Amino acid sequence: MPGSGGEPMIAVIVARIVQMLFVMLGISVVVFLIFFATPGADPSARIAGRNATQETLAAVRKDFGLDRPMPVQYVLLMKRLFVTGDLTSFANRGQRVIPQIMDAAPITLALVLGAAVLWVVGALVLGVVAAASRDTLLDRGLMGLALIGVSMPVFWFGEVMNLLSQSRMHDTIFFSWVPSLGYKPLSDGFAPWFKTLVIPWFTLAVLYIGFYARVLRANLVETYHEDFIRTARAKGLGPLRIMLRHALRPSLIPFVTMFGLDFGALVGGAALLTEVVFGLNGIGRLTYVALQSLDLPVILATVIYASFFVVAANALVDIAYAALDPRVRSGR
Amino acid sequence: MNAASHEPAPLLDVAGLTVSFATEWALVPVVTGLSFKVGHGEIVSIVGESGAGKTVALLSVLGLTDRRNTKIEGSVTFRGRSLLDLSEREMRQIRGREIGFIAQNPMTALTPVHTIGWQIEEQIRVHLNLSRAAARRRAAELLDEVGLPNPAKALDLYPHQLSGGMRQRAVIAMALSCNPSLLVADEPTTALDVTVQAQVLELLRRLRLDFGLSIILVTHDLGVVGEMADRVLVMYAGRVVERGPTDVIFDDPWHPYTWGLLASIPPLHGQRAMRLASIPGTPPSFTALPKGCGFAPRCRFRFEPCAETPPRHEQGEHAALCFIDSSDRPRLREQILYPSSDRVA
Numbered sequence A: 001m002p003g004s005g006g007e008p009m010i011a012v013i014v015a016r017i018v019q020m021l022f023v024m025l026g027i028s029v030v031v032f033l034i035f036f037a038t039p040g041a042d043p044s045a046r047i048a049g050r051n052a053t054q055e056t057l058a059a060v061r062k063d064f065g066l067d068r069p070m071p072v073q074y075v076l077l078m079k080r081l082f083v084t085g086d087l088t089s090f091a092n093r094g095q096r097v098i099p100q101i102m103d104a105a106p107i108t109l110a111l112v113l114g115a116a117v118l119w120v121v122g123a124l125v126l127g128v129v130a131a132a133s134r135d136t137l138l139d140r141g142l143m144g145l146a147l148i149g150v151s152m153p154v155f156w157f158g159e160v161m162n163l164l165s166q167s168r169m170h171d172t173i174f175f176s177w178v179p180s181l182g183y184k185p186l187s188d189g190f191a192p193w194f195k196t197l198v199i200p201w202f203t204l205a206v207l208y209i210g211f212y213a214r215v216l217r218a219n220l221v222e223t224y225h226e227d228f229i230r231t232a233r234a235k236g237l238g239p240l241r242i243m244l245r246h247a248l249r250p251s252l253i254p255f256v257t258m259f260g261l262d263f264g265a266l267v268g269g270a271a272l273l274t275e276v277v278f279g280l281n282g283i284g285r286l287t288y289v290a291l292q293s294l295d296l297p298v299i300l301a302t303v304i305y306a307s308f309f310v311v312a313a314n315a316l317v318d319i320a321y322a323a324l325d326p327r328v329r330s331g332r
Numbered sequence B: 001m002n003a004a005s006h007e008p009a010p011l012l013d014v015a016g017l018t019v020s021f022a023t024e025w026a027l028v029p030v031v032t033g034l035s036f037k038v039g040h041g042e043i044v045s046i047v048g049e050s051g052a053g054k055t056v057a058l059l060s061v062l063g064l065t066d067r068r069n070t071k072i073e074g075s076v077t078f079r080g081r082s083l084l085d086l087s088e089r090e091m092r093q094i095r096g097r098e099i100g101f102i103a104q105n106p107m108t109a110l111t112p113v114h115t116i117g118w119q120i121e122e123q124i125r126v127h128l129n130l131s132r133a134a135a136r137r138r139a140a141e142l143l144d145e146v147g148l149p150n151p152a153k154a155l156d157l158y159p160h161q162l163s164g165g166m167r168q169r170a171v172i173a174m175a176l177s178c179n180p181s182l183l184v185a186d187e188p189t190t191a192l193d194v195t196v197q198a199q200v201l202e203l204l205r206r207l208r209l210d211f212g213l214s215i216i217l218v219t220h221d222l223g224v225v226g227e228m229a230d231r232v233l234v235m236y237a238g239r240v241v242e243r244g245p246t247d248v249i250f251d252d253p254w255h256p257y258t259w260g261l262l263a264s265i266p267p268l269h270g271q272r273a274m275r276l277a278s279i280p281g282t283p284p285s286f287t288a289l290p291k292g293c294g295f296a297p298r299c300r301f302r303f304e305p306c307a308e309t310p311p312r313h314e315q316g317e318h319a320a321l322c323f324i325d326s327s328d329r330p331r332l333r334e335q336i337l338y339p340s341s342d343r344v345a
Helices: A009-036 A043-050 A054-063 A068-084 A099-130 A137-151 A152-170 A191-221 A227-233 A241-252 A251-272 A272-278 A283-292 A296-324 B004-005 B054-062 B088-094 B116-127 B132-145 B164-176 B194-209 B222-228 B248-249 B256-263 B329-336
Strands: B012-022 B027-036 B043-047 B070-078 B097-102 B181-187 B214-219 B231-236 B237-246 B312-317 B318-319
Touching: A009 A043, A009 A068, A009 A296, A009 B054, A043 A054, A043 B329, A068 A296, A099 A137, A099 A251, A099 A283, A137 A191, A152 A272, A152 B070, A227 A241, A227 B097, A227 B256, A241 A251, A251 A283, A251 A296, A272 A283, A272 B222, A283 A296, A283 B248, B012 B054, B027 B043, B027 B054, B027 B070, B027 B231, B027 B237, B043 B054, B043 B222, B054 B070, B054 B181, B054 B214, B070 B214, B070 B248, B097 B164, B097 B329, B116 B132, B116 B164, B132 B164, B132 B256, B164 B194, B164 B237, B181 B194, B194 B312, B214 B222, B214 B237, B222 B248, B231 B248, B237 B248
Parallel strands: B043 B214, B043 B231, B097 B181, B181 B214
Antiparallel strands: B012 B027, B012 B070, B231 B237, B237 B318, B312 B318
């Protein structure tokens, strides 16, 4: 019989972070191999971009050490990505890649973090209320709304929001506070930053609120059939307590799983449509532009950046599992 | 113990309880006309196959059925209060406080994400005005009471860290936490190993003596009944087909269904049959209950009258619903309980 309440959380966290570092190392190797060791293709030609001159190709070969062995190429690349940060783009005439990412990342992070807070809180409230009032009109109404949210394409909804807030109703009291499109950094003050982001947050969150609320409701309804809910009722607990203390936590696992995947993907550039619609020059847009001009160094850097966020988000999800469910902690 | 039922006011008095579930097509009765009394310090057992309506009967006494699709008729009087007329809020003050509930499967009856101690403290603090520290002390005492080794440490264990028997003890400790006067146990030993079963039953018996608890024990195991109960109700297809003091039911069972149940326990003495007897067929579906006697389709002794509602034979506290005449009874019963050949249908 084990004597403690499972492994302590801190051990779980440390173990998971170490694991995460190994996965990231593996990803960087795989990404390197895809870009530099694909058989039958000359990496220098692709890095140099379309219609590159012989001089450029030679410069690329020297710059990336392409005449040296693979491991050296890998180390050189990693050094230029993470240590010196001087990876340069050839398609874009020598522009540094890392600063571009450093400029774009905070915008995407601000957009996705804000939207994530909205959608997690919104979906929790919606899912809990719908499950608590299941099979009533309120439940059906909320789930209908959620379905509408899921069904609206984000670019369409974003443009509608823009149409209302920037043009048709901009002069009414509802939207007169809305600034013009684009991002204002937090260093310019909180209020302008907040105002530019409110509508993009809401737009991005609507889809996820609908989706997450429906999943949470389904899981809660399933949990309510469990024996321990009957035990909780037989203990004489009130409905609110049963919902929040007994039903909600065991129902959150799928919710957290989805959150990890979606959050990682969005930070890694999947918020492209929202960024484009609201003129936010984030990672999604940066990748998109780089893809159009086949700017390989930028694509390479954003792919690595994005995969790191997905891995980090997944590590956080695993830590959240351990916090939610003691059975995970004791490795069962 | 039988004297308890003669007292003017029993602890629990269930009279004419009928529970029906609303389906899309009709109202389906699952328990019909259930009446019984539980005296102070008495153990009353409800026996029957799965699907006989035992659990539903218990849950409706506790008000734990889904109010939206369940119709409950009859009366349930607990300490002079009519439980069926209470609001959900008033009912919550009785549940867990005055009536403790022990679920069938201890593996799933505890919330997996909270420690045993947390769950017991929760119940104590919802009902009694105790500080956290006092509730925790009380929880440790309870775990000690039900025989959990090292109770102070067990408080901080999660359900998955305990074995089935230990979990069931924790569930019992939780049910006892507010000193209820009635314990309702829904097949408390079904999910446990045989040796653990015996320990848990022993514990329940001791608690009855120590605390003067009354217990309603739902089971499908007549062996458990014989060891524990003062009185027995045998349920079939939502009706009590036979009732009486335990020793009477074992010595002189009247209903063919009870015979079948008794025949399915291996005898302790005498010659043992090659095969244990079983009752052929399965219980009827509640949506298609036969007219007349519900057991008739599976009964070896059915004859024409069985298509009508069976009469109630009564003798003191012993009663049964069956057409078989008292003069024919011993002869027919022999055929089931003491078959001459080993081939028992």
